[in-house]
Amino acid sequence: MAVAAEYLAYVIDQLSVLGGVTSRRMFGGVGLYRGEHFFGLIADDVLYFKVDDTNRPDYEREGMKSFRPFHDRPQYEMAYYEVPASALEEPETLADWARKSLAVAGRSDKRPARRKL
Secondary structure, eight states, X not given: OOOOHHHHHHHHHXXXXXXXXXXXXXTTEEEEEETTEEEEEEETTEEEEEXXXXXXXXXXXXXXXXXXXXXXXXXXXXXXXXXOHHHHTOHHHHHHHHHHHHHHHHHHHTSOOOOOO
16 A cells, blocks of 8 residues: 655645645555544555545545455445545645545544444
């Protein structure tokens, strides 16, 4: 899940319209944050944004796929979808997609923590 420094810089630049977007290296990829909200990730130079039932249809309409971190377990998917290239190329459009994912992240941050058994 390597991420090229140039690609990361490009994504952060494209997201500069939002202001305050930061990145953190994690598990070979990169997490994207705005404040405390983890709303996106980059893996293998592919940008993914957080989804739930409110914005998943937008990605599916564009034919985008979910993030599957384990090649040997393709049935395991996470609540992140690949961002369409057309959105990535236009900062304002990308910001619109990112805002929806930030809203998803904000809602998921408010859910009660799961109890450990």
